[in-house]
Amino acid sequence: MNARSLRVGGLTKRFQLPSGDILAVDGVTFEVAEAEFFTMLGPSGCGKTTTLRMIAGLESPTSGTIVFAGQDYTRVDARHRNIGMVFQSYALFPHLPIFENVAYGLRVRGMAADDIQKRVTRILDLLGLGGLAERHPGGLSGGQQQRVSIARALVYEPGMLLLDEPLANLDAKLRVQMREEIRRIQRELGIMSLYVTHDQEEAMSVSDRIAVFNLGKLRQVGRAEEVYSTPATPFVADFIGKANFLEASPLGEGRFRLTNGTTVKPRLALGLPADEADVAGFDTVVMLRPERLRIDTAGGKVPCRILRRQFLGGIIRYSVEAEGAKLALTVDAPRDIAGTGEGAQAFLDFEERDAIAYASGR
Amino acid sequence: MTAIALHPGAERRSFDWIPILVGVLTMATTLVFLVYPLVCAIGGAFVPSGEPLALENLTLGNFERFLTSTSYKRAFWNSLVVGLTATSLATLLALPLAYAVARVDIPFRRAIVALAVLPLISPPFIGAYSWIILLGRNGLITRLVAHVFDVQLPSIYGPFGVITALALGYFPYVFLIVQGALAASDPYVEEAARMMGASRWRILRTITFPSVVPAIAAGMLIVFIKALGDFGVPSILGGEYQVLPTLIYFQIHGFFNLNAAAAIAMVNVALTVGALGVLAWVNRRRTFATITGVARASRRATGSGAKLAAGSYVAVVLLIALLPQITVVVSSFVERWSGNRIPLIWGFGNFARVLTNLNQPVINSLILGGTATLVCVVFGTVTAYYVSRKRFFGRWALDLTIMLPFVLPGLVVGVAYLVGFNDGWIVLTGTATILVLAYFTRRAAYIFRSVQAAVGQIDGKLEEASTLCGANWATTMRRIVVPLIAPAILAGAILVFATLLGEISVTILLFSAKWKTISIAIYEYVISDELHNASAMGTVAIVMTLVLVLGASRLVGRSMSEMFRSWG
Structure with a gap:
C-alpha cells in the first residue's frame, strides 16, 4: 500500500435506540490503495453503508480510526474531507439547474467564475451531459440524474469517490450500462473509489477488490476470483454466487x-x-x-x-x-x-x- | 491529478451547539409565553378576586358560581347547546356537500372547493353582523317579508342566530376534511364490494361511510372547539343569550374580575378537552389504516339526475354560506338606506369616512399582524427544521406549543395573558408587545406545520451532499434548504397574517386604546349600530385576506383548501 491509501482500522459504530443498542459496524479493518476500485458488498443491514458514511464523515464512529493519505480523518468534519459522494437517490438540488448543481462544490471553494465554467463544462462533457447544463434535475431521466450526481461529486477533484448503491434506482439494462461507465471514468481519472452494493454480479463486474460484509463484520476481502473460488465462510460462499x-x-x-x-x-x-x-x-x-x-x-x-x-x-x-x-x-x-x-x-x-x-x- | 486546495490542514469537527440552542430557546419561549401565563391563570382561578396567589387564599369559590349563579349555569348550558347544535348543523350541511363534490361529476368542482374556504378566511363575526343587516330588526329580508307578507320574522338575536352563524362559518372544516378523505379513498375497495353484489346504498352505508368516520370526527371536533371558543358571534348575535366566552368578557370588562374569568376559562377548556377525548375514543375504536396508496381517483357518479341534485344542493349551500360576505361587500357601498326595500344612495362614502377618520386601526393591524407574523416565521421555521432533521431535548415543549393553542380558545389565551402579565415578573398589559406575543402563541403552529411538511419533502441527503461538497452549515441553509422551503414559509406567513387581520377573541381582551385593530374597529361599529361603516371596514378586511390567501396558494402551488385541510 502506498502513501495515498485509505486505512480503516477497527471501525465500530453502535447505534443507541430506545429498543436497545445495535452494533451496526463491528471492528472493520481494511486498506484501499490509490486509484483502486473497492466494493463493499453485503445484504441490507450488514453495515456496509454505515461504514461508507463514516468514511464520508456523515456518521461519527463509536471507535476505530480512518486515515487517508497519512492524515487522521476520524474526527474531521465531513466538509473538510474533500470527498465526492454519489447517493442512491442522487440528491440533486432540485431548485438549481444542472450547471449550478455541478458547480456547487467549486463555488463553495470560492473558485473564479471562468475556471468554474471550464471545469464544469469539461466534466459535463466527460459524462455526456453537454447539452443539459441549463435544465433542472426534474426534467432529466434517472440515468441522466445519476450522471449529474457523479459529475457533481468529481468536479472538485476529491481525494476519493464514495458511491452508495448508485444504480439501485435504475432499470436492469441501464444498470449494466452505467456500471461500465462508472468504471471507465474511474479508470480515466484514476480516483480511489469506494462502492457500496448488495448486488454481487455488479460487485464482481466492476471491482478491483470486494469486501463482503455480514452482520456488521467484514468477512472477506479479495479479488472477485479469490472470493468466488475460495470463500472464507459458508456465508460468503452462499452470498457470492x-x-x-x-x-x-x-x-x-x-x-x-x-x-x-x-x-x-x-x-x-x-x-x-x-x-x-x-x-x-x-x-x-x-x-x-x-x-x-x-x-x-x-x-x-x-x-x-x-x-x-x-x-x-x-x-x-x-x-x-x-x-x-x-x-x-x-x-x-x-x-x-x-x-x-x-x-x-x-x-x-x-x-x-x-x-x-x-x-x-x- | 491535483486536488484543489480546500482547507489547509484538516479541521476538527466543531461542537454542534445549534440543536442545544434551539432546544433551550424553544423551551424558554414555551415556558415564559405559554406555560407561565397558563399556570398563573389556573392558580388565579382558585383565588378570590383581588387576593394574591397564596396557599391560604386557595378556594373553589370561583367555580362555586357554576352551581349557584343563574347566569353561570345558563352560560354553561348555552355553550354546550350552541357547541353541539352548531356542530351537528355544520356536519349535516357539510356531509352531502362533501359527497356531492367528491363523488358526483358536477362542474366547477375546483371553484366550489375554493369558494367553500371563504367563510373560514373571513372571520365569522363579520358574517354575524351581516345577518343583522339581512335579518335584524331593520334587516333587508325582515322588511321585505314584512312589506310583502305583512309578517314579522322572529328575532335573529339569541340562540337561533348564534347557532346558524357559527354553523355557516365553520362547516367548511368538516366539508374539506371529509371531501379530502372521500376523494382519496381506495376505489378498488368499493369496486370489490360491488363485485360481491352490494347495492349502491349498501356500499355507502357499510363501506364508504365507515371509512370516513375518522375524518368526520376530526372535522366535527374542529367545529366544536371553534364554536365553543367563539366570542365574536355570540357577542354580536347573542343579545341576552350568554355563553362562556361572553361571560368571560363580561367578568373582565364589567368587573375586571380576572379570577372569575380564569375559572370560567378553565371550564371552557375542560369542555374542549372532553371533546378531544371523545375524538381519541372514536379513533381508537376504528383503527384501520389505508392499505394502499392508490394513485387512481375514486369514481364519480355521472348520471344527469345525480348531477342535477348534487349541483343544486351545492349551489344553495354555497349561496347561503357566502351570503354574509356578499352582504358585507354590497352594503359597504350603500350610503343611505332610508325607508324601503332598495338602497337609495350608492357610493364610496363609507370607505372614505372609515379610511380617512380611522386609518389608525388599519395601520395598527398591519404593524401588530406583521410583527407577530415575523416572530412566528423565525420560531416556526427553525423549530420545524430541527424537529424534522435532528433530535433535541426540548421536544415536549415544542409539542405543547404546537398543540395547546389549538385546544385553547382565543379568549382563554387572552385571560391567561391578562392574569400572567398584569403584575409580577413581567408586566405587559396595555402594550403592543402583549398582543404580538398572544398572536404568536396562537399562530406559530401554522408556520411550523407548513415548514415541517416542506422539510419532510426534502431528501436529507441533499444537505449531506452539500456538506460533502465542502459547504458549511450556513451555506447549506442559505443555498439549499431555505430556497426549497421558502414557498412554504411564505405561504404559512401569509396565512398567519391574513387570519390575524380578523382576530378578535384574543384582541378584545388585550387591546388598548392606542392599539385598536381593524377587527376591534368593526366590532365597535357593530355594537354602536353603524353597520355601513362596519361593512366598509369588513370589506377592507375581506379583500385583504382574500388577496393574501390567493397569493399564498399560488406561491406553494397548493390550493387554499389543502392548506386549511392540513390544519385539522
Missing part, C-alpha cells in the same frame, strides 16, 4: 465423510482447529459450486433424485435431492443428459479439488 452444502463429519488428515458414507478430501478445510486431534466431533459442511457438480446416470459419489429440471438456454439447471443429504442442490450442466428427467434417479459426481470444507457452526 450459488453454493451447495453437503453435511459431513471430519475424519482427520483433511478427509471428510458425507452422510451417505462417501469419503472425500476437499482442497481446503476452513474454520477447523489446526490440531488434527481436536477435529473430531465438529459439525462440518462440504461446499460445491453448481457448475462443478456433474449429473451421471451410471454412477458417482452421491446418489440423488431429480426434483426439477429447468432448461435455461446455455445451461440446464437441476434441483436434486441427494439421498441421505436431504438437501436441495442446484446443478448447472452444460448439456442435456439422457435419463435425467424430473423424478429420475441419478448420481452426483465432482472433483475433490473443487470442494471446500467448513466448520458449519450450526
